[in-house]
Amino acid sequence: MLDLKKPANQQIAMEAFFFGYQAFTAKADEMLAKRGFSRVHQRIVFFIARYPDLSVKELLTVLGVSKQALNAPLRQLIAMNLVHSAAPRE
Incomplete structure (x- = not known):
């Protein structure tokens, strides 16, 4: 497990969260956009x-x-x- 008290590990965790969220929402955003939403x-x-x-x-x-x-x-x-x-x- 990452030691989140270290700034370098905080950056790694934030980056993982960003890309995970992006992957999680990409399909939903695509489906909404097809309908003009x-x-x-x-x-x-x-x-x-x-x-x-x-x-x-x-x-x-x-x-x-x-x-x-x-x-x-x-x-x-x-x-x-x-x-x-x-x-x-x-």
Whole structure:
């Protein structure tokens, strides 16, 4: 096992993590791109599916993005009937 207290080993571990993550996400990114989507679309759909009554404000908080960053992909998903927007229940 690497001694992660040594800077050289920290760099090796970070590099391994980077390439592992890149390999892990490459196919998903390719599939999303074929459909005109990006990771932000995937994250939106994931959290809406997980929490169906999530408000836009809550979605912004969960994703950690601005309204401007969320607007275009969310509108695209709504236009494609992949998600829907509803008034909050009272």
